[in-house]
Amino acid sequence: xxxxxxxxxxxxxSPGERATLSCRASQxxxxxxxWYQQKPGQAPxxxxxxxxxRATGIPAxxxxxxxxxxxxxxxxxLQSEDFAVYYCHQYNNWPPEYxxxxxxxxxxx
Amino acid sequence: xxxxQESGPGLVKPSETLSLTCSVSGGSIGTVTYYWGWIRxxxxxxxxxxxxxxxxxxxxxxxxxxxxxxxxxxxxxKQFSLxxxxxxxxxxxxxxxxxxxxxxxxxxxxxxxxxGQGILxxxxx
Numbered sequence: 576x577x578x579x580x581x582x583x584x585x586x587x588x589s590p591g592e593r594a595t596l597s598c599r600a601s602q603x604x605x606x607x608x609x610w611y612q613q614k615p616g617q618a619p620x621x622x623x624x625x626x627x628x629r630a631t632g633i634p635a636x637x638x639x640x641x642x643x644x645x646x647x648x649x650x651x652x653l654q655s656e657d658f659a660v661y662y663c664h665q666y667n668n669w670p671p672e673y674x675x676x677x678x679x680x681x682x683x684x
Numbered sequence: 685x686x687x688x689q690e691s692g693p694g695l696v697k698p699s700e701t702l703s704l705t706c707s708v709s710g711g712s713i714g715t716v717t718y719y720w721g722w723i724r725x726x727x728x729x730x731x732x733x734x735x736x737x738x739x740x741x742x743x744x745x746x747x748x749x750x751x752x753x754x755x756x757x758x759x760x761x762k763q764f765s766l767x768x769x770x771x772x773x774x775x776x777x778x779x780x781x782x783x784x785x786x787x788x789x790x791x792x793x794x795x796x797x798x799x800g801q802g803i804l805x806x807x808x809x
Contacts, residue, residue: 576747609795611731618780618799619731630797662731669792671744673733 577601577665581676587684590653596679598646598663607667610639610648613678614659622661623648650681658683686711688781688800696775696807702768706781706800707761714739714759719784719793722755722766724777725802732777736784736793737764744793771807778802 578601606626611619623639692704722734735745782796
């Protein structure tokens with residue numbers, strides 16, 4: 576099983592500032608990585624696919640980077656609606672054994 | 685706009701079978717370009733992939749759940765289902781159904797792009 580490790584567990588950032596979230600895979604997943612945003616009481620929402628491509632309707636302030644085992648989600652100029660929990664998800668295996676990171680909570684400083 | 689809706693009992697007794705159905709509207713479930721998946725989230729915890737099913741009935745299960753899991757699909761009803769047997773308190777979670785995008789070139793399923801709202805299932809006597 577590929578283990579996904581996210582850091583930090585909690586990130587406190589002020590509105591208008593930049594947030595950088597990390598995700599590390601226990602072995603290479605190439606660029607087969609997605610990021611999701613989840614707000615309390617809601618289902619996850621797809622943010623980034625293929626490590627760096629914004630999903631449909633996602634604002635340009637969201638960007639993803641990385642490949643192999645190290646990935647980053649960057650949110651520039653944080654808006655109030657961006658404060659949520661973010662999960663990374665690898666989909667590299669076939670037959671699949673999809674795994675998620677444990678999440679990073681992005682909170683208002 | 686594609687919509688997914690989970691349904692089923694919110695309370696299941698230990699050792700019994702948890703059965704959920706996902707109803708899909710606003711799009712076809714019998715397409716070659718998508719898988720359909722289940723993901724769960726224990727209260728206050730992270731996401732766990734349960735399994736995925738293709739319109740043909742081909743399934744892929746999380747190895748940790750495989751011995752207790754059965755998934756099925758009914759394209760005529762636009763529904764797919766989950767049966768998880770011999771449940772314990774550890775199976776208490778919000779269960780989500782989701783559409784899974786497929787890389788048609790590689791014939792592999794990828795990320796989850798549409799999600800249901802989730803249903804809380806509690807395992808308790």
